[in-house]
Amino acid sequence: MANQSALGFLIDTVFNLYLMVVLLRIWMQLVKADFYNPLSQFVVKLTHPVVGPLRRVIPPLGNVDTASVLFAYVIACAKVALLLTVSGYAPDVQVIVVGAGITLLKQIFSMLFWILVIRAILSWVSQGYNPIEAALHQLTEPMLAPIRRVIPSIGGLDLSVVILLIGLQFLQVLIFQ
Structure with a gap:
């Protein structure tokens, strides 16, 4: 049992x-992040071996790279199927499909949370230009910009990250409750 865990x-x-x-990668493409940034290059190099060939077959829908979205969903399906198998359950297609969707949503929330926290911490300690911070x-x-338009900085403190984090946590509790 411990080995399975x-x-x-x-x-x-x-x-x-x-x-x-x-x-x-999907998020960076949506916001049109700088392709030559070291973080962007890292993400592209890790995902291109699979996404590159998929993009030749699956066209994008507007700004959304559907090949990357499909790849993310397949990864989530594989994760759910493997976890079910390791836990001793027979992988059921319906459970895998729904579980993959839930897994993707949870990962999106988790990624947003950590990127916001890292950005906030970097803003306190960073001096000068930092490509990761950029x-x-x-x-x-x-x-963050729409939140700043409604609630400006108070005494030099930007509360937009805190407000967005609270909003994301609220949405997460609302969705997964």
């Missing part, structure tokens, strides 16, 4: 990390 943890961690990279700025600014 350890294996389940390993499968969960590896799939979640790679799924975050694929979701980050990429995180490009990713989060479309969500």
Whole structure:
């Protein structure tokens, strides 16, 4: 039983990390992040071996790279199927399909949370230009700018990240309750 838990943890961690990279690729394309940023290059190099050939077959829908979205969904399906198998359950197609959707939503919320936290911490300690901070700025600014228009900085403190984090946590509780 302990070996199954350890294996389940390993499968969960590896799939979640790679799924975050694929979701980050989708997000970076949506916000048109700088392609030459080192973080962007890292994400593209990790995902291109699969997404590149898929893009030749699956066309994008507007700004959405459907090949990357499909790849993320397939990764989530594989994760759910493997976790079910390791836990001793027979993989059921319906459970895998629904579980993959839930997995994707949870990963999106988790990724948003951590990127906002990392951006907030970097804003306190960073001095000068930092390419990672620039990429995180490009990713989060479309969500933070509308909040700043409603609630400006108070005494030099930007509360938009805190407000967005609270809003995301509220949505997560509302959806997964």
